[in-house]
Amino acid sequence: MASEKELSDFLKSVEKRAFKRVVYAVRDDDAALDIVQESMIRLAEKYIDRPAQELPLVFQRILSNATMDWFRRQKVRNAVVRNFSEFESTSEDGDFDLLETLITHDDSTATESASDSVSRSQILLAIEGEVAQLPTRQREAFLLRYWEELDVAETAAAMGCSEGSVKTHCSRAVHALANALKSKGIEL
Amino acid sequence: MTSRQHTAPRTQADLDALQTRFALRLAARLTEQSQAVSPDISERLRFAREQALAAARPRLAAQAADAASRSGPSLALLGGWGVKIASVLPLVVLAAGLVLIQRWHSSTQISAAAEIDASLLSDDVPPDAYSDPGFVEFLKTPRD
Numbered sequence: 001m002a003s004e005k006e007l008s009d010f011l012k013s014v015e016k017r018a019f020k021r022v023v024y025a026v027r028d029d030d031a032a033l034d035i036v037q038e039s040m041i042r043l044a045e046k047y048i049d050r051p052a053q054e055l056p057l058v059f060q061r062i063l064s065n066a067t068m069d070w071f072r073r074q075k076v077r078n079a080v081v082r083n084f085s086e087f088e089s090t091s092e093d094g095d096f097d098l099l100e101t102l103i104t105h106d107d108s109t110a111t112e113s114a115s116d117s118v119s120r121s122q123i124l125l126a127i128e129g130e131v132a133q134l135p136t137r138q139r140e141a142f143l144l145r146y147w148e149e150l151d152v153a154e155t156a157a158a159m160g161c162s163e164g165s166v167k168t169h170c171s172r173a174v175h176a177l178a179n180a181l182k183s184k185g186i187e188l
Numbered sequence: 189m190t191s192r193q194h195t196a197p198r199t200q201a202d203l204d205a206l207q208t209r210f211a212l213r214l215a216a217r218l219t220e221q222s223q224a225v226s227p228d229i230s231e232r233l234r235f236a237r238e239q240a241l242a243a244a245r246p247r248l249a250a251q252a253a254d255a256a257s258r259s260g261p262s263l264a265l266l267g268g269w270g271v272k273i274a275s276v277l278p279l280v281v282l283a284a285g286l287v288l289i290q291r292w293h294s295s296t297q298i299s300a301a302a303e304i305d306a307s308l309l310s311d312d313v314p315p316d317a318y319s320d321p322g323f324v325e326f327l328k329t330p331r332d
Contacts, residue, residue, distance in 0.1 A: 007241065
């Protein structure tokens with residue numbers, strides 16, 4: 001059973017990476033913080049009786065589930081909003097979507113312009129941007145396998161898929177990142 | 189020839205190693221970037237951590253109490269015979285010690301008396317001489 005100190009040390013070691021991982025998925029700092037907090041509390045309440053060495057895997061699983069729950073809630077909420085918005089004119093919705101798209105494109109062009117002589121912080125931002133743009137399962141596999149340093153079996157357990165799927169997702173993610181960064185003139 | 193060496197097909201293991209090395213380099217950059225979160229986010233993460241620890245405390249306390257109660261029955265089991273043994277054992281040790289001391293004392297006295305008897309019996313003067321008043325007087329008389 002993990003002690004309070006072990007739990008505290010573990011959460012301290014993982015909190016920033018967890019936050020970033022969720023931000024890549026939900027693209028909203030506040031939502032990411034809520035998800036991380038919810039995951040931490042769920043880990044502390046339900047799984048504190050597990051040995052300390054099991055906490056990383058359990059926490060990653062909880063974090064993935066909490067993120068999925070957030071997307072489900074968003075989907076339901078958006079469906080409700082869409083149903084109500086059917087009574088309104090569609091032009092406002094169109095403007096809103098366009099604005100969001102423009103904001104996204106502004107971010108990407110800002111990172112794209114940072115090629116060749118780009119500063120270190122801009123390179124890091126570009127890498128983050130490319131990771132955030134990966135398909136969800138590829139990003140999850142990549143981050144769990146190489147960032148959280150879980151092995152293939154643990155990653156598969158955390159993602160609820162087979163080890164073969166993990167290898168495939170990781171390979172595709174790495175190739176996609178390599179191509180995207182190469183196209184921006186970024187070499188590691 | 190050199191170009192052939194460069195274009196030699198890589199094995200799957202080589203490709204995996206390259207992929208892993210590249211991925212770990214990327215992960216290192218991500219770690220570097222993840223440490224640079226703004227102070228308000230760090231503060232909110234710290235608050236979230238404290239909330240989680242507060243949520244864990246009742247369960248930790250309950251499990252500590254449970255562990256104590258689990259170790260309690262073993263003391264209670266000992267209480268039937270163990271406590272009796274623990275209370276009687278010092279008395280037994282004390283009594284045994286007193287008996288040993290008494291025996292040692294009496295054996296010391298016996299050996300001292302035996303030494304006196306042996307020295308008397310082996311002396312030139314016979315033991316009956318000590319009961320003779322004349323011999324006692326002879327001993328008391330100072331020699332010139």
